[in-house]
Amino acid sequence: DGGITQSPKYLFRKEGQNVTLSCEQNLNHDAMYWYRQDPGQGLRLIYYSQIVNDFQKGDIAEGYSVSREKKESFPLTVTSAQKNPTAFYLCASSNRRGGLGSPLHFGNGTRLTVT
């Protein structure tokens, strides 16, 4: 079955360490997205990519980096420069060829805790 896989489900890191969150999709979608969700809050866009080897900053890109070397993969690195990295991270993809109305398909998320 097609879908989006985020791993791991829970991730723990010490302050000052970089950490990379994995996101893989086999839906053949062109566009991929990373969102951050804090407790009781909505989703805020970190980065998005509409095509391989290209990506754009979202609303809260500072302290994060991404790469899009393959269509299927869009890893997110949380760097030590991110001041409050503890959060729930959601990856999503969409078929942009379907136009703006193409719904997002979401992964199950990664809960990152930095102490």
Added chain:
Amino acid sequence: AQTVTQSQPEMSVQEAETVTLSCTYDTSESDYYLFWYKQPPSRQMILVIRQEAYKQQNATENRFSVNFQKAAKSFSLKISDSQLGDAAMYFCGNAGNMLTFGGGTRLMVKP
């Protein structure tokens, strides 16, 4: 820039009753879509309904319907015959060049 505002942090409804969740948005784009997503305790995001901005007819999906007021930039979600499984966080979203979400409304369903 796109913004989406959900003014109700929490709502509750009696089972089998009807509830309406509010959403307002702002966008400079002429072509866009609006969405409602549901996030149950499992935290999996589930698409509930979507609306094309150029269509005047309100979208409907079974017990879920929207009231889309384009001039007022309002996009409310009505849930009829509420069920216990409807309890979740609901997020309104505006898709122009990218999908922007509101802060969410937590819906509680009382048996």
